[in-house]
Amino acid sequence: MVSVEARAVSKFFKTTKALDNVSLVVDDGSFFCLLGPSGSGKTTLMRILAGLETPSSGRVYFGGEDVTDLSPSQRNIAMVFQFPSIYPSLNIYENIALALRRETSDPNEIRERVMQVASLLKIEEHLNKKSHQIDFGILQRVSIAKAIVRKANVYIFDEPLSNLDTKLRETLRSEFQKIHSEVRGTFLYVTHDQLEAMAIADKIGILNNGKLLQVGSPDEIYSQPANRFVAYFIGSPTINLIESEVRLVENTVYASVGDGYIPLNNKALKLFQTSREPRKIILGIRPHEISLSREPLHNALPAEVSLIESLGTAQVIELRNGSTVFRCYVDGLSDFKEKEKVYAVFNIEAIYAFDPKTDERVF
Numbered sequence: 363m364v365s366v367e368a369r370a371v372s373k374f375f376k377t378t379k380a381l382d383n384v385s386l387v388v389d390d391g392s393f394f395c396l397l398g399p400s401g402s403g404k405t406t407l408m409r410i411l412a413g414l415e416t417p418s419s420g421r422v423y424f425g426g427e428d429v430t431d432l433s434p435s436q437r438n439i440a441m442v443f444q445f446p447s448i449y450p451s452l453n454i455y456e457n458i459a460l461a462l463r464r465e466t467s468d469p470n471e472i473r474e475r476v477m478q479v480a481s482l483l484k485i486e487e488h489l490n491k492k493s494h495q496i497d498f499g500i501l502q503r504v505s506i507a508k509a510i511v512r513k514a515n516v517y518i519f520d521e522p523l524s525n526l527d528t529k530l531r532e533t534l535r536s537e538f539q540k541i542h543s544e545v546r547g548t549f550l551y552v553t554h555d556q557l558e559a560m561a562i563a564d565k566i567g568i569l570n571n572g573k574l575l576q577v578g579s580p581d582e583i584y585s586q587p588a589n590r591f592v593a594y595f596i597g598s599p600t601i602n603l604i605e606s607e608v609r610l611v612e613n614t615v616y617a618s619v620g621d622g623y624i625p626l627n628n629k630a631l632k633l634f635q636t637s638r639e640p641r642k643i644i645l646g647i648r649p650h651e652i653s654l655s656r657e658p659l660h661n662a663l664p665a666e667v668s669l670i671e672s673l674g675t676a677q678v679i680e681l682r683n684g685s686t687v688f689r690c691y692v693d694g695l696s697d698f699k700e701k702e703k704v705y706a707v708f709n710i711e712a713i714y715a716f717d718p719k720t721d722e723r724v725f
């Protein structure tokens with residue numbers, strides 16, 4: 363296993379800029395998730411790191427060595443794609459064993475290593491079958507087995523679970539950390555599913571429109587989003603992003619929400635205490651950080667319940683003040699009713715502000 367680095371990598375396809383000056387370091391032996399919406403450049407970046415594609419500019423390093431001009435096999439990469447690649451004429455055992463051909467011809471070692479990954483991926487009972495005899499979910503397990511049975515420098519997984527149904531995806535997702543700790547390789551894992559990335563990664567890189575917006579631990583990405591896109595892309599239900607105006611009144615900073623105001627904390631005061639004019643921000647607050655009351659609590663914002671969405675053991679309640687709509691998350695089943703007048707209490711320590719022009723986080 364090695365560290366992987368992209369230095370100022372850009373990629374054009376004719377006039378499409380698929381990657382825009384991406385620089386990234388993935389630590390040796392870590393589990394790195396590249397997360398972004400469809401078309402953001404994830405596959406292009408992985409193909410460049412793997413050596414399947416050459417960058418238009420920039421370099422790639424493995425363990426500090428420039429590998430930009432080396433082929434995938436010279437880089438010693440193992441890859442898994444969205445669709446399983448299994449030879450239909452060979453049985454599953456032989457498919458996995460074939461992946462080892464370059465590394466060893468010792469039949470005992472081959473048997474031992476195939477059985478080891480078969481057990482890790484729970485496919486022992488399918489080893490004598492051929493691909494047409496097993497379903498898609500098992501086939502994708504076989505693809506993963508074929509990749510991790512090898513001793514590669516880097517293991518690349520490009521949306522390996524995205525064609526599986528939800529249950530299978532959840533099961534395999536939870537097995538991936540175990541797979542990583544057994545294989546102890548450098549894992550580069552691509553997904554468009556934020557829950558998947560949050561669940562399995564040591565570090566997440568967020569890509570949008572070919573730009574790497576932020577790299578951090580799942581916790582950092584969630585609690586310290588660098589900009590509006592990251593805040594919006596991570597977290598469920600989605601963060602509230604509210605057009606707001608901040609103003610200073612008698613040494614307290616207030617932010618407008620609809621027709622009302624809520625006070626902000628000392629961080630905001632430090633930033634805005636010298637502003638004489640109201641300043642426009644995008645106020646961000648996650649639905650979990652708003653609670654509801656029927657009493658007019660101090661600093662609470664009056665609002666009307668406009669919609670209640672049940673999640674079974676919790677609710678997402680949509681609220682309105684003036685023309686502003688926002689949502690709060692309530693654990694358990696409340697007895698709030700649509701059209702009811704309530705008071706929303708914002709956790710002021712959990713409020714973010716984004717610059718409406720640059721989308722960068724101000725605090």
Ligand SMILES: Nc1ncnc2c1ncn2[C@@H]1O[C@H](COP(=O)(O)OP(=O)(O)O)[C@@H](O)[C@H]1O
Nearest residue numbers: 375378380398399400401402403404405406407
């Ligand atoms: N071989 C190619 N030829 C032309 N355009 C491509 C090619 N591969 C990718 N693109 C374009 O580059 C952008 C990024 O694509 P891709 O890396 O596949 O994104 P993702 O994997 O995040 O969905 C898209 O606009 C896509 O249409």
Ligand SMILES: [Mg+2]
Nearest residue numbers: 404405406520
């Ligand atoms: Mg892709």
